Every structure is written in C-alpha cells, then in structure tokens.
Amino acid sequence: MQARDLSVLISVILIIAMLIIPFQPWMLSILIIINISLALLVLLTSMNMQEPLQFSIFPSLLLLLTLFRLGLNVSTTRSILSKGEAGKVVETFGTFVVGGNVLVGFVVFLILIIIQFIVITKGSERVSEVAARFTLDAMPGKQMSIDADLNAGIISDEEAKKRREKVAREADFYGAMDGASKFVKGDAIAGIVIVLINIIFGIIIGMVQQDLPLQEAASRYTLLTVGDGIVSQIPALLISTATGIVVTRAASDGNLGSDITKQLFAYPKMLYVAGGTIFLLGIVTPIGVLLTAPIAILLASLGYYMTRTQQREMAVSEQVEEEEPIQDMKSPEQIMNLIDLDPIEFEFGYGLIPLADTNQGGDLLDRIVMIRRQLAIELGMVIPVVRIRDNIQLEPNEYRLKIKGNEVAKGELLLDHYLALGPGIEEDSIDGIHTKEPSFGLPAKWISEETKDEAEIYGFTVVDPPSVVSTHITELLKKHAYELLGRHETKQLVDHLKSQYPIVVEEVTPNPLSIGDIQKVLSKLLKEKVSIRNLPVIFETLADYGKMTTDPDLLTEYVRQALAKQITSQYTKDGEALKVVTLSGQTEKLIADGVHQTEHGNYLSLDPQHSQAIIESVANQVEQLSMQGETPIILCSPAVRMYVRELLERYLPDIPILSYNELEANVEVQSVGVVNA
Numbered sequence: 145m146q147a148r149d150l151s152v153l154i155s156v157i158l159i160i161a162m163l164i165i166p167f168q169p170w171m172l173s174i175l176i177i178i179n180i181s182l183a184l185l186v187l188l189t190s191m192n193m194q195e196p197l198q199f200s201i202f203p204s205l206l207l208l209l210t211l212f213r214l215g216l217n218v219s220t221t222r223s224i225l226s227k228g229e230a231g232k233v234v235e236t237f238g239t240f241v242v243g244g245n246v247l248v249g250f251v252v253f254l255i256l257i258i259i260q261f262i263v264i265t266k267g268s269e270r271v272s273e274v275a276a277r278f279t280l281d282a283m284p285g286k287q288m289s290i291d292a293d294l295n296a297g298i299i300s301d302e303e304a305k306k307r308r309e310k311v312a313r314e315a316d317f318y319g320a321m322d323g324a325s326k327f328v329k330g331d332a333i334a335g336i337v338i339v340l341i342n343i344i345f346g347i348i349i350g351m352v353q354q355d356l357p358l359q360e361a362a363s364r365y366t367l368l369t370v371g372d373g374i375v376s377q378i379p380a381l382l383i384s385t386a387t388g389i390v391v392t393r394a395a396s397d398g399n400l401g402s403d404i405t406k407q408l409f410a411y412p413k414m415l416y417v418a419g420g421t422i423f424l425l426g427i428v429t430p431i432g433v434l435l436t437a438p439i440a441i442l443l444a445s446l447g448y449y450m451t452r453t454q455q456r457e458m459a460v461s462e463q464v465e466e467e468e469p470i471q472d473m474k475s476p477e478q479i480m481n482l483i484d485l486d487p488i489e490f491e492f493g494y495g496l497i498p499l500a501d502t503n504q505g506g507d508l509l510d511r512i513v514m515i516r517r518q519l520a521i522e523l524g525m526v527i528p529v530v531r532i533r534d535n536i537q538l539e540p541n542e543y544r545l546k547i548k549g550n551e552v553a554k555g556e557l558l559l560d561h562y563l564a565l566g567p568g569i570e571e572d573s574i575d576g577i578h579t580k581e582p583s584f585g586l587p588a589k590w591i592s593e594e595t596k597d598e599a600e601i602y603g604f605t606v607v608d609p610p611s612v613v614s615t616h617i618t619e620l621l622k623k624h625a626y627e628l629l630g631r632h633e634t635k636q637l638v639d640h641l642k643s644q645y646p647i648v649v650e651e652v653t654p655n656p657l658s659i660g661d662i663q664k665v666l667s668k669l670l671k672e673k674v675s676i677r678n679l680p681v682i683f684e685t686l687a688d689y690g691k692m693t694t695d696p697d698l699l700t701e702y703v704r705q706a707l708a709k710q711i712t713s714q715y716t717k718d719g720e721a722l723k724v725v726t727l728s729g730q731t732e733k734l735i736a737d738g739v740h741q742t743e744h745g746n747y748l749s750l751d752p753q754h755s756q757a758i759i760e761s762v763a764n765q766v767e768q769l770s771m772q773g774e775t776p777i778i779l780c781s782p783a784v785r786m787y788v789r790e791l792l793e794r795y796l797p798d799i800p801i802l803s804y805n806e807l808e809a810n811v812e813v814q815s816v817g818v819v820n821a
Contacts (some may be wrong), residue, residue, distance in 0.1 A: 162215035173231035183379030190386040203320035237371040256377040276318040292509045342369035415447030485549045487528035495540030511614045524677025555582035557609045561590040566604035582616045626670035634663040651687040664696035705805045712808045724779035725765045725817040735784045748787040765817035
C-alpha cells in the first residue's frame with residue numbers, strides 16, 4: 145500500500161477515535177489548525193478548477209471533512225465540560241477575536257451560522273438539486289449528439305467513448321453533490337445544538353461540580369463555547385462556500401479568478417460609467433469627493449488599461465490569423481493530412497442537404513447509426529464511421545458512396561417524390577418518372593405525394609427517399625464489408641475475443657497464424673456474405689487446421705464447413721426444399737483436373753473453351769431460375785467449391801456457391817438444373 149493511501153486510512157481512523165477517546169487540549173489545537181488548513185485548501189482548489197469533474201472527489205471529501213469537524217466538536221465539547229479548557233486556539237478565538245466580550249462573540253457566531261445555513265447552504269442545496277435533475281434529463285440528448293458527431297466523422301471512436309464516459313461521470317457527480325449538500329446543512333444545525341449544549345451544561349457543571357458562582361461559570365463556559373463555535377464555523381463556512389462554487393461552476397478554459405476578471409471587465413467602457421457615477425455620488429451627497437474620487441479614478445484607470453490591453457490583443461490575433469494560413473500551407477503535417485483516406489465517404493449534392501440536416505427534419509445520421517448496429521449483428525464486424533459531406537461538384541440530387549477513396553456506387557434522389565416499386569411498373573398505370581431502384585436495379589418510378597395513395601391501391605411498394613438511400617447504403621456496405629476489414633480491424637476483433645476466450649486465441653495467433661492470415665480468412669468469408677460473428681467457432685477451426693496449413697483458401701473452406709448450421713439457415717426456409725443447380729460429374733472432373741499445385745498454393749487453369757462453356761451453362765441455369773422467381777444456388781463437391789468460385793467470381797459474383805459439407809444432413813435438396821461443360 146502506498147504512503148498516501150495509508151495516510152487517508154489513518155485519517156479516517158483518527159476521526160473515529162476523536163468521537164471516543166479524549167484528546168489533550170494541545171492535540172486539539174493542532175487538529176483545529178489542520179481543519180482550517182484543509183478547508184482553505186478545498187476552497188482554493190474549487191476556485192482554480194476549470195470544470196466540476198476536475199474535482200470529482202469533492203462529495204466524498206465533503207463527507208470526510210464534515211465528519212472530521214463534528215469529531216472535533218465532540219472532542220472540544222468533552223474537554224470544555226470535563227476540564228474547563230479546549231486548547232490555545234479555542235481560548236484565543238474566545239478572547240482575542242471577540243475581545244473577551246461573550247455577548248459580541250455570541251452575536252458573531254449567530255451571524256456566521258445565519259450566513260452559512262440560510263444563504264450559502266440553502267442556495268448550494270437548491271443548485272445541486274436542480275443541476276442533478278437537469279443533468280439526468282439531458283443525458284439522452286447528449287448521447288444522441290455524440291452519436292451524430294461520430295457518424296458525421298467529426299470525432300473518432302475513442303473521442304466518442306471519452307465523451308460518453310464524461311456524460312456518465314457528470315450525472316454521477318451532480319447526483320452525489322445533491323446528497324453531499326445535505327451534509328453541510330446538517331453540520332450547521334449540529335453546530336447550533338452543540339453550542340447550546342455546551343453553554344447550558346457548562347453552567348450546570350461549573351455551579352454544581354466546581355462550586356463556581358453563576359456569573360463566573362456563565363462567563364467562563366460561554367467564552368469557551370463561543371470560541372469553539374467560531375473555530376468550527378470558520379472552516380465550515382469555507383467548505384460551504386467551496387460547495388457553492390463547485391455546483392455553480394460552468395465549464396470554461398480558465399479558473400474562477402481568470403473568468404471573473406475576463407468576463408467582469410469584458411466591457412472596459414462600463415468602468416468609465418461606474419467611475420463617473422461614484423464621482424457624482426461624492427458631489428451630490430454628503431459623502432464627499434475625498435472618499436469617492438480615489439475609487440472613481442481607480443475605476444477610470446482600470447478602464448483605460450483594459451481598453452489598451454484589448455486593442456493590443458486584437459492586433460496580435462489579427463496578425464496571427466493572417467500568418468496561420470501561410471504557415472499551414474508550409475507545414476509538413478498539413479501536407480501529410482492531405483493523403484489521409486476515410487474508409488467510408490457518403491457525398492451528396494446541395495439539393496440533398498435536408499436529408500442530413502436535423503434542423504430541416506433530416507434523420508440520415510440516426511439511420512446510419514442504426515445501419516452500423518444492424519451490420520454489426522449481421523456481419524460480426526464493426527463498420528467504420530461513415531463520413532458524410534456535401535459536394536458541390538455533384539448534381540443537386542445526386543449522391544455517391546466511396547470505399548477507401550474509390551467510388552462504388554452513385555444514385556439520384558428526388559426529395560419531394562416517393563419511389564414506387566412493383567410488378568408492371570413499366571406500364572402507365574400510374575404517372576411518374578421512370579428510374580431504377582438503386583439497391584437491386586429493379587425498375588421503379590418516382591411519383592408525387594398526390595399519387596402515393598393511388599400507387600398503394602394498385603399494389604405498388606412506396607418508399608420515401610431517406611429509406612431508399614438507407615437501403616442502398618446498407619446493401620453496399622454488406623457487399624464491400626470485406627474491403628473494410630483490414631489488419632487493424634482484425635486485431636480489434638481478436639482482442640475482443642481474447643477477453644472472453646483467451647485459450648482459443650493463444651492457440652491460433654501469433655503462431656501458427658499471423659493477424660494477416662486471420663484477416664485473409666475473415667475477408668474471404670465476408671466476400672461470400674458469410675457472417676463472422678461466430679468468432680469462437682471460426683477460431684476453434686483455425687486452431688484445429690492452422691497447424692496443418694496456412695493457406696487462407698483451404699482454411700476458409702474448413703471454416704465454412706464448421707459454420708454449416710449457420711450457412712444452411714442462411715439459404716433455407718422452414719419446411720421448404722433447397723433448390724440448387726448442381727455440377728455434372730464430367731464438369732467437376734474437368735475442374736479437378738485443371739487444378740495445379742505449386743509451392744505458393746493451388747490455382748485453377750482451364751483452357752478458354754471449357755471455361756467459357758461452364759460460365760455460359762451456369763448463366764443459362766441462373767437466368768431460368770430467376771425467371772421462375774427462385775434464388776439461384778450452385779452446389780458442388782467440397783474438393784472443387786473454391787475453384788468454381790474462382791472461375792465464376794468475375795462474371796457472376798453474387799451467386800452463392802455451396803459444397804455438400806456446408807449443408808446439414810437433414811436439409812432436403814432439390815436439383816433444378818445441371819451445369820455441363
């Protein structure tokens with residue numbers, strides 16, 4: 145245990161001891177001086193902090209200091225009533241500070257109590273209560289604001305995490321301050337009660353046990369009691385003032401002193417007005433110019449000095465602003481920033497600004513938050529932040545999506561129209577502007593709001609523009625998710641998995657597989673729209689086969705077979721047979737014979753005639769199934785699946801290609817076509 149931790153524990157034990165063990169008067173004097181010093185230190189700290197969270201320990205510290213002060217009150221009360229003394233400090237405050245006049249001292253003590261209890265404590269308590277309530281009410285809005293900034297690319301994930309933690313800490317702090325302010329209130333009440341007890345029982349003890357006359361007993365014990373009361377109320381007043389400063393402090397760039405001087409003297413001309421008013425007060429009233437003139441001159445001089453200071457600061461800032469652009473252009477850091485690429489960029493023309501502007505009812509930022517959450521569940525990876533910006537180089541109603549600086553898709557929206565989809569859209573059953581649905585390329589029409597009800601009656605699916613672009617972004621991010629999964633993102637997934645399954649991760653990486661090897665396997669799965677959310681199963685498979693081979697293609701096949709249940713549920717419906725297109729035995733043998741093995745891996749090498757024949761046969765089968773409204777799926781043996789995928793990837797990238805080992809045994813398979821070479 146460190147010395148500072150031990151000192152805090154000893155201090156708490158000492159406070160408890162004061163409530164039980166009698167202390168010597170000289171010891172009480174030392175503790176009283178320490179109490180005043182701590183109270184002064186707390187006040188100075190509260191004045192120099194920039195925001196309340198910089199003094200987040202204040203509620204707990206307030207409880208300890210209040211308990212310490214009450215422990216001192218108990219000890220001094222015991223000493224006064226039992227020995228008729230309470231140390232040099234109490235005696236000094238009772239004689240020197242109040243001039244030995246008991247009545248004056250009692251009045252001073254009452255004034256301190258009134259200031260602390262009625263003015264400072266009551267105000268601090270009310271501010272704490274309101275601040276706690278408003279902070280809790282504002283939490284949802286602050287969280288939404290953080291999410292919006294994160295989606296807009298204004299802040300990073302790390303900065304968003306820090307802001308969320310700060311919001312939670314603010315709520316905890318003001319909630320604690322709401323309760324801690326009750327300590328100060330209770331301390332003020334306890335001070336009044338202790339003083340009354342000391343006076344009454346002191347007089348009784350002095351007269352009964354020490355045979356003192358009434359006047360002498362009253363003078364002696366009242367003087368000590370008032371001295372003790374003032375000694376305890378001065379640090380209590382300092383702590384109460386610190387409490388008020390903490391709960392009323394707004395976040396700023398400086399401490400309380402700099403903020404007061406900066407904001408109070410922000411308008412130097414007002415100092416001239418104040419100085420002139422004070423000077424006139426001495427002329428028109430019996431106060432006299434001799435008293436008011438020095439103060440008026442001081443205010444006017446301060447106004448002149450502040451005016452000159454502001455002029456110099458403005459001149460310096462203007463010069464700095466002129467030099468900054470030149471320096472920025474010369475700075476190598478600024479040039480390096482120009483080569484940075486955002487993982488995902490969504491750009492739109494000026495006509496689509498209402499789509500993202502919350503002041504105009506746009507909810508695109510919120511939709512992207514939901515898209516990222518949805519894809520995290522579906523794909524098992526965290527999609528990077530989508531940077532949203534307007535681009536005047538685009539057409540007013542045009543938008544485009546970039547992945548790592550490359551345009552992957554573009555589209556057009558008419559914000560004052562709806563997109564109608566449905567069978568027979570080519571017909572003129574409803575009026576509209578012919579177009580294509582951007583996500584799936586289906587024929588569609590932009591229709592006006594007046595035609596919306598009519599289109600729904602005809603059985604068309606009517607979609608608003610924000611939903612159109614949200615669906616398009618979702619499908620594009622699904623399609624290109626494998627491009628967004630780099631080594632850095634893979635390392636984050638591995639670290640997250642390691643916190644729950646450390647043994648499995650340690651068996652896979654760094655030996656026998658590197659982060660790069662794991663990234664290749666996960667990327668290949670995502671490229672074929674296989675979710676990587678079930679990382680434990682994926683890593684269990686990599687641990688089993690990683691010692692046998694490090695070929696990412698082979699490892700991907702093993703992982704796909706381990707995810708058979710997931711892949712089966714992805715393509716089958718309850719109670720329905722899985723309709724597939726199979727490869728003829730001759731075709732599979734042709735592909736297997738065309739595989740060449742090298743030290744760098746295996747690859748498929750077919751002559752162009754056979755390759756073209758297989759591709760055309762698959763395309764014909766896919767077209768027939770599509771015309772029947774069925775989803776085309778290619779089924780082949782595990783030995784050739786990845787080579788079939790390699791062959792068809794360039795021409796039919798969206799066609800699922802499964803192997804027999806990737807389907808569960810209880811799945812009914814119906815062959816609706818055969819591919820012949």
